[in-house]
Amino acid sequence: MANNYKQQFFYSFTKGLVALQGPIVLGATTTGVTSSSINGASAARTGTGEITVTFQDLFQALVFADAMLLSATARDLVPQIKSVDLVAKTVVINLLTGATPTDPLNGMTLYVNLFFRASSINP
Amino acid sequence: MKYAQQFLGSLYRNLTGLHGSLAYTAQVKATLTTQGILLTAASFGTVGNNVTFTVTPGATAGAETVSVTGSAITVQVETGVSSITQVATALQASTAAVALAVTTSTGAGTVATHAVLSLAGGVNAGVTSNIIGVSSAAVTGTGEITLTLDRKWPFHLWTKCMMKSSTPQDLIPQVESSSLVTGQTTKIQLLTGATPTEPTSDCSLYVGIWFRDSSTTK
Helix, strand or coil: CCCCCCECCEEECCCCEEEEEEEEEECCCCCCEEEECCCCEEEEEEECCEEEEEECCCCCEEEEEEEEEECCCCCCCEEEEEEEECCCCEEEEEEEECCEECCCCCCCEEEEEEEEECCCCCC | CCCCEECCCECCCCEEEEEEEEEEECCEEEEEEECCEEEEEEEECHHHHHCEEEEEECCCCCCCEEEEECCEEEEEECCCCCEHHHHHHHHHHCHHHHHHEEEEECCCCECCCEEEEECECCECCEEEECCCCEEEEEEEECCEEEEEECCCCCEEEEEEEEEECCCCCCCEEEEEEEECCCCCEEEEEEEECCEECCCCCCEEEEEEEEEECCCCCC
């Protein structure tokens, strides 16, 4: 690591902010998800161009989401959240070509970053 | 004063993130269905609710006449003889009427006179913010959302948005402008290709805006 001075914290107005972050390696259509490295969550292919992230803990709200694809071959795919179910503890992400859910290429990686509010107090 | 929670490390001093969601209400065109005729406002939003439709006697079947005054469309028919198709054809042929509402025939039969009816159900696009630190959110153009923050920040680091829609939509959020240091606003566009586009159904945006809340760069 470069010789930078690292600050200890960052701040948020959200109480009890919890981040689930990590890569999901996507396989061929029949394989679905090859591996997922999101601490506190698992991931699976649940439909054409559809990835369901299932988290282990109960959260009060999803306050931020980001997903970005890594692909050596350029691909017209845009991640878009389809649904959030805090009771079922799932976030469903569509990979869209235009408005059509489309399966990724084998070996693509989806980097996911989900911020939750764990506290029932807001703010 | 909001209580900022402590969180992960960063190379920036006093790194602060604003997170939350925007609920977007999609615009809707006003409509009116009467006697097998469907009128759909030409324009989205509540402006279409001002369009009225009246059927009066005085014409001969096959020679229905359409007049437009302001937002009022009036068609003269032969009561009980003019067919739905004939009336719809007359309305479709009127440039002035088409400028207010598009007509579709939805049934068979004849048309009788009736008093003034208004189109209804037109809804303007709208957005509400659930982002702490954002004082207001507004739809300020086609597929354009303006966020106004409740304070200025020393340095804006990055902004990220992700769309949520139960019905897949070909829309990608992009920051259009950012004036979060000298001002307190940022604009986000929803793009189809390079074209700002209104959502076709209600949706949400998850937004994160990050700042360095310090005049010290490191």
